[in-house]
Amino acid sequence: MDRNDPVWLEEAALAQRAANDRYYFATLYDRYFPRVYNYMRFRSSDPEAADDLTSLVFEKALKEIAHYQAERAPFAVWLFTIARNALTDHLRAGRRHPWLSLDVLRGHSNSDHSTEDALIEAETQDNLMRALARLSERERDLIALKFQAGLNNRQIAEMTRLSESNVGVTVFRAIQRLRVLMEEGKRYERA
């Protein structure tokens, strides 16, 4: 554990104050909202579920922040442990119908972007989402923790109870597959 990590120390101080002063909690909220939201989007691929789950995570975090022990784990690890648990519960409840993805039904067709650049951007994001949807649950979890939550392999290993090298290999393999799937996606979009 690197206790000299400036981010860790700063967030520890913020979290300590946040227990008594909402202003500091809001600072952490602003910093982590996109990361938690994107984590939820990448794993559930349903915008409404991502909103609901993100609220759940921050409401829980606010309630529990007084119990956060900075010397045990960085704030990000603590927060994403809450996030993962919320998501696990959600997926367990929602996986009754694996063949029906609301995201697919929403379609990728209508777009509120008007410029061509925005359209290309949106297509790339849709392509990314489609590629993500082809990864296994576990691969999605690990790479979202890695590249959205910004955790390192050791922290992810602690959180998921996998070995550190197993996390490393899975992440590396998943990111390679993601690349292939996105290439394929682009090919079919052009075709």
Next chain:
Amino acid sequence: MNERDSSERFERIWEEKKRGVKSESQELTEPISQALDTAERFSRADYSDESKIRESLRQKLLDENPEKPGRKPASQVLWGSLRLAAGAAFVIIMIAGFAWSIRNLIPPQGPAGSQLSQQSAPGLETGVISATVSTATPMPVAALPTATQMLSSQPAVNGISYVVQEGDTLSYIAYKFGVSLESLLELNSLSIDSTIYVGQILTVGTGQPVAVQPGNGIVNLRSGPGTDYPVVGQVAEGEQVEAMGKSSDGNWLMVESSDTPGGVAWVSAGLVAPVDVDVPVVQTPPDEDTATPTPYPPPSPVAVSSAVTLTLTSDPLNLEPVDAAGELYFLLRPMTPPVKRQLYHAQTACLASQAACPAALVSGYPEAEDSALAWSPDGRQAALVSSTTSQLMLYSPQNQTWSIVLSPFNASMSIALWSPDGYWIATSAQDADGNTSLLTLIHPNGEPNNVTTRTPAAELGAVQVPLGWLSANELLFMRYQVEPKGQQGEAIEPRLYRVYLDSSTIEELTLSNGWEWLKSYPAPSPDGSRIAISLPNGDRSELAVIDLTGTDQMFFGVNGQMPTWSPDGLQLAYLVQQADRTEIYISRWDGSEQRKVFEWAATPSFTWSPDSQYLLITAYPGGGASAEIDRTIFYLVSLSGGTLEEIRLPEDAAGNEFLAPAFQPPVSP
């Protein structure tokens, strides 16, 4: 450099990059530099602008007092005290002679949970509230007014009260007690918008109290209406039970019994009084004679008892199509690039019985596709709805050729359901703007894009999903609409319809308890007479079978999901979610003889063999006892043999995972 070294190198450079440390500019291997590039793009992707709650949640968190006192809605409160006191999933309070004292004790709208628990717990102990058949204190019949007298003199208090539990909804409670939502609301002076609270007492219906007639001693409760059903409990002479329904011949009464699966049991109507209780006729378990054409299989294990290793070959295997279990078609997908899928098939009977089985390659499967084949009932062709090529394709095993039926073809999901006569393929085809997806019937005429199509419910619009054929003329489908992306639009709750093709009639199936059920994607039985459904109830999913000819319903009392009929219509397979794993169960279609056949930490899926003797299970990564299982695996359960086998790949194909299983029915002559 091996994969582990590469991944460690990747991790080191990525973490340095994150900290803004310039890494020493040495040569990076292509996989690592490509992975860094993809990771960079991925970590920049940000969807948080699409969130609708970012500002409002921030405001809420800043404002909210976390220790806000007061009542909380039923679905959010953990309320331990009454649960402990009651010790059962729900408490039936029988309103008999003590009705008024209970009424005085607990106001109909229900106080907050903590107050109620303090008051009702002593009541349970002293017998004011008789909780269940088995724990009720026997009461001499003479000490009570007869049921008929009580009903006529005090109709207002006749009924069953229910203590609202965590996770309940009004429609679920209505369903549970077989009353309409409207009458539940009316009985309790509630409106559809009312919030109910944990601990609140609701009057839920019009069950009728009956008592064992003097002179009969102890009377058996059975699992079904007849003496050939097993005994599941007993009632003593003079004891009262609550009758909920009767058998179609009126000889048996269905009574509340919290100890038995489904919360009900059957008692012979001749042994209780009054004899002519006014209760509805309910669905009964099937007749033993007609429901048992084959001996029921022995219990199956949940541990892997053996494994069969495939031998992969590119020679076409022209196996004689005599095996009633059919051929298993499946995909192999490489774990690492290039991820080119390949379609194979092997004989199911061989997989079930031998240590090595040949699996033959089928060329021509779209290499990026992950969808399973949909076999025609005669086994002579398979449809493939391909999202990666936007095509509807047909595969002929006899000629080993693929043909394009429709191109481009945009399906909203990979569904192709053949009609029982093999004429139509039912699917859901998306329109150009992607908001509408109509139930579409397609009959291929042999040439590409030369098809006969029907959209029998076009005027209903929205998203239509075929669920199953009830006969060659009747199709069950679901219709709903989610809010269009990036727009405010109308959301349509899922509803269930039946379309008759000959008359083009569409009928909405409003099964007495309404729309709440349809979120559970009903599965029609092969003979088209019933639907199996899973009802969300808080964190549970209640499994039920509904008779389509009436509104009879059978409630399994099982926390099951994804009910799937065996092709012979006699069994159901379903999932049961536990805290740390998912189990697969098989039971008779009426819910009896439930047996666990498999468990896995990640939710598995399954498919029946055509002869209903095998279940092929797809187990996804991360679910085994060892977290090292990083790929999708197939298991084959043999119901008659009681075995569970893992299907393995030979060494030289070990870098693949299994996917998209589909059984080819035996080819009819």
